[in-house]
Structure formats: structure tokens, C-alpha cells
Amino acid sequence: xxxxxxxxxxxxxxxxxxxxxxxxxxxxxxxxxxxxxxxxxxxxxxxxxxxxxxxxxxxxxxxxxxxxxxxxxxxxxxxxxxxxxxxxxxxxxxxxxxxxxxxxxxxxxxxxxxxxxxxxxxxxxxxxxxxxxxxxxxxxxxxxxxxxxxxxxxxxxxxxxxxxxxxxxxxxxxxxxxxxxxxxxxxxxxxxxxxxxxxxxxxxxxxxxxxxxxxxxxxxxxxxxxxxxxxxxxxxxxxxxxxxxxxxxxxxxxxxxxxxxxxxxxxxxxxxxxxxxxxxxxxxxxxxxxxxxxxxxxxxxxxxxxxxxxxxxxxxxxxxxxxxxxxxxxxxxxxxxxxxxxxxxxxxxxxxxxxxxxxxxxxxxxxxxxxxxxxxxxxxxxxxxxxxxxxxxxxxxxxxxxxxxxxxxxxxxxxxxxxxxxxxxxxxxxxxxxxxxxxxxxxxxxxxxxxxxxxxxxxxxxxxxxxxxxxxxxxxxxxxxxxxxxxxxxxxxxxxxxxxxxxxxxxxxxxxxxxxxx
Amino acid sequence: xxxxxxxxxxxxxxxxxxxxxxxxxxxxxxxxxxxxxxxxxxxxxxxxxxxxxxxxxxxxxxxxxxxxxxxxxxxxxxxxxxxxxxxxxxxxxxxxxxxxxxxxxxxxxxxxxxxxxxxxxxxxxxxxxxxxxxxxxxxxxxxxxxxxxxxxxxxxxxxxxxxxxxxxxxxxxxxxxxxxxxxxxxxxxxxxxxxxxxxxxxxxxxxxxxxxxxxxxxxxxxxxxxxxxxxxxxxxxxxxxxxxxxxxxxxxxxxxxxxxxxxxxxxxxxxxxxxxxxxxxxxxxxxx
Numbered sequence: 051x052x053x054x055x056x057x058x059x060x061x062x063x064x065x066x067x068x069x070x071x072x073x074x075x076x077x078x079x080x081x082x083x084x085x086x087x088x089x090x091x092x093x094x095x096x097x098x099x100x101x102x103x104x105x106x107x108x109x110x111x112x113x114x115x116x117x118x119x120x121x122x123x124x125x126x127x128x129x130x131x132x133x134x135x136x137x138x139x140x141x142x143x144x145x146x147x148x149x150x151x152x153x154x155x156x157x158x159x160x161x162x163x164x165x166x167x168x169x170x171x172x173x174x175x176x177x178x179x180x181x182x183x184x185x186x187x188x189x190x191x192x193x194x195x196x197x198x199x200x201x202x203x204x205x206x207x208x209x210x211x212x213x214x215x216x217x218x219x220x221x222x223x224x225x226x227x228x229x230x231x232x233x234x235x236x237x238x239x240x241x242x243x244x245x246x247x248x249x250x251x252x253x254x255x256x257x258x259x260x261x262x263x264x265x266x267x268x269x270x271x272x273x274x275x276x277x278x279x280x281x282x283x284x285x286x287x288x289x290x291x292x293x294x295x296x297x298x299x300x301x302x303x304x305x306x307x308x309x310x311x312x313x314x315x316x317x318x319x320x321x322x323x324x325x326x327x328x329x330x331x332x333x334x335x336x337x338x339x340x341x342x343x344x345x346x347x348x349x350x351x352x353x354x355x356x357x358x359x360x361x362x363x364x365x366x367x368x369x370x371x372x373x374x375x376x377x378x379x380x381x382x383x384x385x386x387x388x389x390x391x392x393x394x395x396x397x398x399x400x401x402x403x404x405x406x407x408x409x410x411x412x413x414x415x416x417x418x419x420x421x422x423x424x425x426x427x428x429x430x431x432x433x434x435x436x437x438x439x440x441x442x443x444x445x446x447x448x449x450x451x452x453x454x455x456x457x458x459x460x461x462x463x464x465x466x467x468x469x470x471x472x473x474x475x476x477x478x479x480x481x482x483x484x485x486x487x488x489x490x491x492x493x494x495x496x497x498x499x500x501x502x503x504x505x506x507x508x509x510x511x512x513x514x515x516x517x518x519x520x521x522x523x524x525x526x527x528x529x530x531x532x533x534x535x536x537x538x539x540x541x542x543x544x545x546x547x548x549x550x551x552x553x554x555x556x557x558x559x560x561x562x563x564x565x566x567x568x
Numbered sequence: 569x570x571x572x573x574x575x576x577x578x579x580x581x582x583x584x585x586x587x588x589x590x591x592x593x594x595x596x597x598x599x600x601x602x603x604x605x606x607x608x609x610x611x612x613x614x615x616x617x618x619x620x621x622x623x624x625x626x627x628x629x630x631x632x633x634x635x636x637x638x639x640x641x642x643x644x645x646x647x648x649x650x651x652x653x654x655x656x657x658x659x660x661x662x663x664x665x666x667x668x669x670x671x672x673x674x675x676x677x678x679x680x681x682x683x684x685x686x687x688x689x690x691x692x693x694x695x696x697x698x699x700x701x702x703x704x705x706x707x708x709x710x711x712x713x714x715x716x717x718x719x720x721x722x723x724x725x726x727x728x729x730x731x732x733x734x735x736x737x738x739x740x741x742x743x744x745x746x747x748x749x750x751x752x753x754x755x756x757x758x759x760x761x762x763x764x765x766x767x768x769x770x771x772x773x774x775x776x777x778x779x780x781x782x783x784x785x786x787x788x789x790x791x792x793x794x795x796x797x798x799x800x801x802x803x804x805x806x807x808x809x810x811x812x813x814x815x816x817x818x819x820x821x822x823x824x825x826x827x828x829x830x831x832x833x834x835x836x837x838x839x840x841x842x843x844x845x846x847x848x849x850x851x852x853x854x855x856x
Contacts, residue, residue, distance in 0.1 A: 217701065234693065234838075332813050339809035339819070347816065504815065523850050527714075533852040540700035544708045544849050549793065550816045553846075558698055560708060560847050568839065 096410065099417040101204045103194050111142040112280075114150055114304065115287035117157030118297025124149040129306070131280055134201035135414050135423035135458040143280045146305040148312035151272070154301040155316045158243040158270040161298030166270050167240060169296070171227030178223030178265060180293040181286075185216040185258075188289065192282060196254055197414040199281040201423030201459070202377050204415050214539060215258035218557075221541035222262035225562060229267065232559050236568040240268030241344065242320035244565060245313045247334075248283075249326045250276035250425050251380040251481075257283050259556045260323055261300060262541075267565035269321070272301045274313055278426045280304040311337075320344065323564060325382075328479070328505070328550050346554025346564040348382070348546055350479040351507030354500035355385030355536065356522065358493070359393045361512035365534065367401045370485070373510060373536040375409060375421055375463050379483040380429070382551075383508035385536055387476060388465070388487045389496055395489055399467060402487075403448050406463050411452045421483060424459040433461050433482030440466045440475040440486070471502050479505070493518065497525045506548030510536045529555070579607040579752065581614055581776060582759035584621030585769020590614055596778060598752055600661055607752045610777035615744070615785040618773035622715045622742035623791055625770025630712050630740045638687035641738060644765040645680040648673070651761060658753050659725045675831055676730040682836060683734040690739070690841050698849070705852045710845035712740030713818060714793035717786040719746045719779070719808070721798040721822075725754035727830040732796055735840035737771060744792070745774045746783060752776040780804065787811035793818065794844050800824035818844070 111128050113120040125147035131140045146154070166174070185192065192215075193208040202211070229238045244264045248256035253275055264271045275283035287302040303309060307330075314322055314337050324334050325348040338345040355373050357366045373385025390398045414422035424430040441447050445466040454460040465485035469476050475486045490496045500509055509528040513519050523531045529547045532538060539545065544555040554564045579595075580587040589595075591613050595606040610618075629637070648655060652673050659669035695709035716736045721728030729745070736743050747755030759774040775782055779799075787795060787808035795812050797820065799805040805821055812819045820843055829835055 328816070332816060335813040335816060336810055339813060340806065342821070349816065519852070524711075529846060529848060531848065531850045533850060535704065535851055535853050538700070538702060538704060538851050540698065540702065540706070542698040543700050543706050543851070544696075544698070544847050546847070548713075548846050548848075552816060553818050555847050558708060558849075559696055 096418045098413075100413065101194055101197075101415045101417055103198065103415060106191060106194055106198065108141045112144060112284050112304070114144045114146055114154070115284065115291070115300075115302040116150070116154045116298075117160070117301065118291065121150075121153070123147060124153075129277070131199060131278070133198050133458075134278075134425050135455070137457050140198060140281070143284070143304045146274075146303040146309045148308075150303060151309060151312040151316055154272045154303045155243060155245070155313070155318045157298035158272050158301050159318050161296055162242055162270040165296035166299050167268055169268075171229065171268070174265060174268065175223045175226035177293060177295050178219050178226060178262060181289060182216045182219035182223060184289045184293060185212065185219065185286075188285070189213065189216065192254060192285060194415065195285060196282050197422070199279050200250065200253060201414050201425055203419040203422045204417055205419065206377060211252055211255045214541070215255045218255070218258040218541040219262045222266040225263075226266040229562065229566070232562055233568055238267070238562075238566040238568055241565060241567060242269060243318060244269045244271045244321045244323060245316065245319040246271055246273045246323045247310045247313065247326065248273065248275055250279040251377060251382070253279040254282035254286060256325055257286055260325075263556070263561050264323075264565045265299065267562055269565050270299045272303060272313060272319070274303050274305060274310050277304075277306045314338065315341070321565070323554070324348070331552060347552035348554070348556065349507075349550060349552040351382045351384070351505045351547065351551050352387060352477065352479055352503045353383055353385045353505075353508040353510065353528065354387045354389050354526075355510035356389040356496050356500055356512065357391065357394065357398055358496070358513040358515075358518065359391045360514050360518075361394075362514055362534070363394065363397060363401065366512040367398070367405050369510060369512065369532075369534075369536040370402060371405050371409070374485040375406075375483050376537050378421055378424055378461070380425055380481055381537070383530060383537070384481075385508075385510050386480060386485060388485055389499055390487060390489055391496070392489045392491050399487065402465065406448070406465065407450055409450060409452070409463050411450065411460065411463065412455060421463055424461050424482065427459055429481065430459040430461060433480055433484060436475060436478060436480045437464060437482075437484050440469065440473065440484075443473045443475070445469050445473065445475065445486075471499060477503065493522060497522060501527045504550040507546075507551035508532070579605060579756045579776065581608045581610055582756075582763065582772075582774040583614065583618045584624070584773065585763065587759070587763070590777065591617070596749075598749070601663070602661065605753065607756070607776045610775040610782050612781070612785040614775060614777075615782050616789070618744045618775055619715060619786070619789050619791055621770040621773055622744050625768055626712075626714060626742045629737075629742055629768060629771045634688035634691065637738065637740065638684045640766050641680060641687060641734065642684035644761060644767065645677050645684065647761045647765045648680065649677050651757075652677070655726060655754065655757060658757050662725055662751055662753060664725065671831075672725065672727045676726045679727070679730055679836055680734055683738045683841075686838060686841060687738050690838055690845070693838060694842060694845070694847070703854050705854045706849065708847050708849040710739075710842065711848050713844045713846055714741060715744065715791060716741045716794045716796060716844050717744050717746070717789070717792045718796045719783055719786070719799055720748050720755070721824060722748040722750060722800055723824055724748070724827055724830055725751040726758065728798065729755060729758060731830055731835050732798060733772065735836075736796060736844050737767075739841045739844045741794075741844050742771050743773065744786060745772065746779055746786060747774055747776045749776070749779060783808050784811060788814055790815045795819045796844070797821045798824060
């Protein structure tokens with residue numbers, strides 16, 4: 051097969067490469083050349099398979115859901131919500147000012163005193179079951195909406211975000227009338243009003259992670275979804291309205307960072323729960339320390355995904371691909387550092403590169419799409435800038451050769467080899483589809499490198515040797531460890547970080563603790 | 569014949585299993601009823617040395633069996649019981665009536681024994697096997713947080729220090745303790761008990777000195793994972809809590825309880841251990 055040299059992007063001279071399948075074992079240098087010269091042979095044209103969106107009827111503007119009513123913001127301002135895959139304006143959403151935050155918290159406080167703290171657990175449970183059911187009933191609509199607003203592939207919103215959000219409500223519904231059995235020798239009571247701030251990567255799912263345990267424990271909530279992805283939370287507000295929850299038990303206010311910080315400072319809030327970046331998390335922690343306010347934080351990560359030479363390599367590659375390219379890498383627990391034992395480096399890099407080429411990057415609503423759009427222009431710029439530091443530091447860059455749509459925000463699935471721990475791409479959370487490959491020789495070195503980070507949210511271990519697996523798992527300083535698997539989630543499974551990845555757990559019986567006084 | 573002249577003790581810091589003077593060579597004067605004591609005045613550098621000693625000791629302390637940690641903590645109770653006269657006398661020097669001092673030492677010993685028994689039970693109490701909806705084996709269990717800074721209660725000599733510190737090490741953490749200025753003598757006597765109770769070097773480090781000099785360094789230290797603050801001064805407490813956010817420390821703020829608090833059930837519990845543990849969740853596929 052003739053090899054057509056292709057000029058490498060980023061200005062390096064074109065080189066000739068070697069065709070695949072010639073029986074010779076590839077070395078890393080060969081693969082590096084392949085990265086720039088060889089069109090993938092494992093993909094073929096797909097016909098478009100778009101999910102219909104015609105039954106999503108978006109109103110021109112959306113207001114705040116406060117005290118069971120849809121209120122115009124006192125600020126009088128609305129901001130646009132766009133589809134990051136096309137840059138089209140989807141709708142306009144209310145920008146809550148601190149006066150609006152006050153109203154929402156007052157509504158939550160009133161609902162807490164008047165209805166919710168007096169509502170028996172068995173009745174709270176039934177409200178939550180209603181929400182779980184309604185999410186399932188409207189799952190198709192919610193999946194399309196979520197993909198439109200976030201840029202994530204419909205395959206993921208349909209099969210992951212929406213069903214898991216429903217499952218979360220269903221799981222915590224069952225706890226509402228069983229709290230006295232949850233902890234030994236304790237009589238749990240709710241905290242009051244919980245202020246909750248969630249990120250843009252899994253908007254509906256994060257809303258469910260926050261609202262379901264809070265309500266089950268008898269708190270009322272004010273939830274602020276992220277500025278770029280407010281829509282599914284507004285749909286959830288409608289579901290909650292239709293489920294006839296007492297007015298004010300759940301309040302949903304849209305807005306930007308100002309709205310979030312007003313919520314954190316509002317004097318009548320009893321507890322803050324935040325999921326987002328470590329930088330913002332520290333600011334919130336300081337504010338809560340000043341106010342002596344309870345807080346739980348689920349922050350950033352820089353997870354190590356460790357492949358030992360005795361790992362099931364093909365399964366590991368699937369896990370690595372899922373670990374970093376799931377949801378465009380906009381995942382706090384993404385396996386963004388790949389630690390590979392030196393003896394299998396060539397093999398892993400070759401297989402990883404080939405597998406990465408088969409990823410279909412494109413329209414989120416296409417059912418064949420694996421990797422969708424980057425959530426926002428700002429995030430795209432951040433990812434690009436950090437990836438460029440990898441190249442500037444002398445790391446070798448591999449990326450997919452796929453076509454990218456002309457409009458919207460896109461980034462090719464990318465990995466770097468030759469990365470050392472001091473490189474920015476090995477230390478900073480990129481929050482995009484960029485993987486840093488680092489090598490190690492011994493298990494001790496793997497653990498040392500894996501723990502060499504300020505974060506401690508998650509980690510992955512790939513080895514077929516059981517005793518080694520247990521040992522490594524016990525030495526990793528991370529709140530969630532996936533052994534021979536990655537990015538698995540369940541409402542019954544606690545999730546949360548060590549170190550600068552935050553504190554508090556979401557999911558399982560441990561996920562009740564942030565919303566209770568024992 | 570002249571009366572025998574007693575041999576007086578030098579009151580030192582306890583860092584990494586050794587009794588050392590402050591690296592600065594400085595002391596502060598502690599003036600009590602009968603005598604004036606010179607007590608080591610820890611500096612910021614001493615705090616950093618103590619944190620390093622704690623971090624170094626941590627992997628081996630964490631990886632010991634819970635049974636072994638329980639035995640060592642029980643041994644500490646044995647040592648204090650055998651030296652109870654010394655502890656009673658020390659408390660008396662700092663102003664406790666002897667009846668109260670007797671009661672306090674007994675309560676401290678009993679509390680240590682109580683926590684010794686928790687070492688190999690807390691994990692079972694807090695662990696779960698989670699019924700996940702995909703074919704995976706999924707368990708959550710607690711682990712030690714790492715290095716914990718304990719700013720000891722100021723008004724209580726022994727029982728406050730013991731009640732704050734023992735659950736921290738029971739969880740498998742290593743601790744850097746900043747002692748009460750007024751109760752420094754009890755803290756030094758306690759360090760001597762630790763040193764002879766087979767507690768490995770570095771697991772517990774005890775610093776005396778001016779808290780206004782040492783607490784900010786401990787609170788802002790990037791290799792400290794959590795803080796247990798018993799600080800009466802609200803300003804100092806608030807400042808420490810702010811600094812703790814630099815690396816997202818887990819912080820418990822208690823203020824200063826009245827002495828009678830330490831003799832109640834509320835002054836101990838598995839929650840005191842749990843506060844300095846992290847829940848780790850592990851997934852593994854189940855299949856053939």
C-alpha cells in the first residue's frame with residue numbers, strides 16, 4: 051500500500067511512515083510517524099443517524115423556579131444558552147441576582163418550616179419516586195435536550211445521564227423513611243436549606259445527585275445549574291412541579307458565578323454542596339469557613355489509570371479510551387494520566403492509537419457519535435492552551451485524523467507520550483479529551499507516580515493478578531478506584547475525593563451524611 | 569545534713585520519636601504556683617519538621633494491622649496507669665485540686681482503653697458492599713486521612729488532649745499536636761508516655777510554645793490533610809480555618825468546651841474516628 055506523506059500539523063516536517071499489517075513489530079517511533087501519515091483503515095463511512103429533535107419545544111425564554119412559581123428575575127436580565135455543536139442560540143435563561151437568590155432561599159426556608167420538615171419520610175419517599183418515574187417517562191426528551199445543551203453524544207445522555215439520574219432519585223426515595231436504620235445509635239435530623247451548585251458536564255445527573263439525598267433527608271434545596279447548561283434542570287423543575295411537591299421544596303435558579311457566590315453567602319442557607327473546579331471550591335470553602343457554614347465539595351481530579359504488563363491489554367485499552375474520552379473528557383474522575391509499565395509501552399501506545407482512530411467525533415445527536423462537542427468556547431480555549439504546553443514541553447502528540455464540523459467547538463481526541471510528572475499536562479486538570487502517557491518500571495514507582503498529585507478523586511488499575519490488584523488499590527490515595535474497569539457509577543456506590551478533590555460522599559448510605567445531623 | 573536537691577526536667581518538644589529543643593534554642597517561661605518552668609518554644613521550622621516526621625511515619629502506621637494499632641494504644645493506657653502519680657502531680661502543679669486530678673487521669677486512661685478497642689472495629693462499622701446495578705463487585709470502606717494537625721484544648725491538661733488525639737491515631741493517622749500553653753507540662757509528660765508505649769516514632773509529635781506562632785504554620789501546611797481545632801480565641805480559630813482551605817483540609821472546629829464536657833458520653837464516639845477517615849470505593853468486574 052503506498053504511503054502518502056501528510057504534512058504534520060503544528061509545523062513539523064512531513065515524514066514517511068510504514069503501512070500497518072506488514073508483519074513487523076511497530077516501535078514507538080514508528081507509531082509516532084503513523085500518527086501523522088496513516089489514514090485509519092479501521093473506519094468506514096457511516097450514514098448520518100440523527101436522533102429527532104422536533105418534539106423538543108423550546109420557549110424563547112425561561113424564568114426562575116422559585117416557591118413553586120416561575121418568576122421573572124428581579125435583575126431583568128436573561129442570558130443565552132447555545133448549542134455548543136452548532137453555536138445556535140437555543141433559548142434565553144433568567145440571570146438570577148442576589149435579590150432573586152434571597153427570594154429562592156426564603157421560599158426554601160418557608161417550605162422547610164411549613165411542609166417538608168413535618169412531612170413523614172414515607173410521604174417524602176413517594177414524591178421522590180414520582181420524580182424518578184417522571185424522568186424515566188420523559189427520558190427520550192431529556193436525553194435530546196441534554197445533548198443539545200451540553201454537546202455530549204446522544205448515546206451517552208440516553209444510556210448514561212438520564213437513566214442514572216432516574217435511578218438516583220429511585221434509590222434515595224427508599225431511604226427517606228429508613229433513615230433511623232442508616233446509622234447506629236443515632237437519630238438523624240435534617241439540616242434545613244441546602245444551597246447546591248453544580249457543573250456543566252453532567253447537568254441533570256448532578257442535579258439528581260444533589261437534590262435526591264437532600265430531599266430524602268428532609269432538607270429543602272436551592273439549586274443553581276451551570277451557566278452553559280441550565281436547560282435540563284429547568285425541565286426537572288417542571289417535572290417537580292408536575293409531581294406536586296409542596297412549593298419551595300425545590301427551587302431552581304439560573305445564573306453565572308455571581309449567582310453562585312450570592313447563594314454561598316446568603317445568611318439563611320444551612321449547608322452548601324458544590325461540585326466543580328478545585329479553584330472555585332477553595333473560594334467556597336473559605337467563604338463557608340468565614341460563615342461557619344457546613345460544606346461538602348466534589349472538586350477536580352487528575353486520575354492515574356495504571357496498566358501493568360500482566361494486564362488484559364485489549365480490555366485495558368477499552369477502559370483507557372472510556373476513561374479519558376467519555377463525555378469529551380469533561381469528567382472530574384477522567385483517567386487523564388495513563389501510567390504504563392515500560393515493558394508494554396510500545397504495545398499499549400500502538401493499540402491505543404489505533405483504537406483512538408476509530409472514535410467518531412461529530413454531531414452529538416447522531417447515534418453513532420462517540421465524542422461530541424466541547425461544552426463551551428472558553429473550555430475549548432483552555433484545553434487547546436494546555437495541550438499546546440504539552441507539545442512545547444517536547445512531548446509527542448497523537449491525535450485523531452477525523453474531520454471536524456466547521457461550526458461549533460471541537461477538539462480531536464489526543465494523547466501525549468514522553469510525559470514526565472513535572473509537565474503541566476501531567477499535573478493540571480485539562481477537563482478535555484487529552485491523555486498524558488507516563489511510564490513506570492515497578493509497582494512501587496506506579497503508586498508513587500499515581501499519588502504524585504494534589505488531587506485524589508479516582509484511579510484505575512489494570513492487572514490480571516488478584517493479589518497485586520488488591521495491594522495497589524489499597525495504596526492509591528483516591529476516593530474511587532476502578533480495578534480492571536473504569537468510569538462505572540451507581541446510586542448505591544459512594545463517590546467523592548481525597549486531598550484537594552474535596553470531601554463528602556455522594557451515593558450510597560454514605561451519601562446521606564452530608565445532609566444530616568446525627 | 570542538707571536536704572537532697574531534686575533533679576529538674578528539661579521540657580522539650582517531641583518530634584519524630586525524639587525529645588528535642590526548639591531549633592531556635594528558645595523557650596518560654598511558664599510561671600506556676602510553686603515554680604517557674606522554661607518550656608521549649610516551637611518555631612515554624614519545628615512545625616514543618618514535625619509534619620515531615622508525621623508524613624514519614626504514616627505509611628508504616630497505616631499499614632500495620634488494626635489489631636496491632638489497638639495493642640499499641642492499649643499499651644499507652646498501661647503506661648499512663650503505671651505513672652498515674654506523675655500525671656496527678658503534674659495536673660496539681662498546674663492548678664487542679666488533687667481530687668479533680670485523680671478523676672481526670674482515670675478518665676483519660678479509660679478513654680484510651682475505649683479507643684484501643686475501636687481500632688479493629690471502626691472499619692466494619694463504616695464499610696458497605698454496594699448492590700450496584702451492573703455486574704461488578706463494589707465495596708466502600710474507610711481509610712486514614714493522612715497527617716492530622718491537632719490543636720489541643722487549652723483549659724484541659726490531660727483529658728482534653730487524650731480525647732482529641734487518640735481517635736485521630738486510632739483511625740491510622742499520624743498527628744502533629746500543638747499543646748495548650750498553660751498545660752504544657754502535662755503535654756510533655758504525655759509525650760514521655762507515648763515514647764515508652766511502643767508508639768512508633770513520628771506517629772505522634774507534640775509541640776509546646778506560643779500557639780499564635782505555631783498554629784498558622786500548621787493550618788496552612790500543604791502536607792497536612794486535616795485539622796482538629798480546639799481554640800478558644802475566635803479570631804485565631806477563624807484564621808486557622810481560612811488557611812486550611814489552601815489545600816482543602818478537612819476541619820473540625822470545636823472552640824473550648826467546659827472541663828465537665830470531657831467526662832460526658834458526648835466527648836467520645838466512633839464519629840470522632842470517622843471524622844479523620846476517607847471512604848474509598850473499589851469496583852471490580854464480576855464475570856468469567
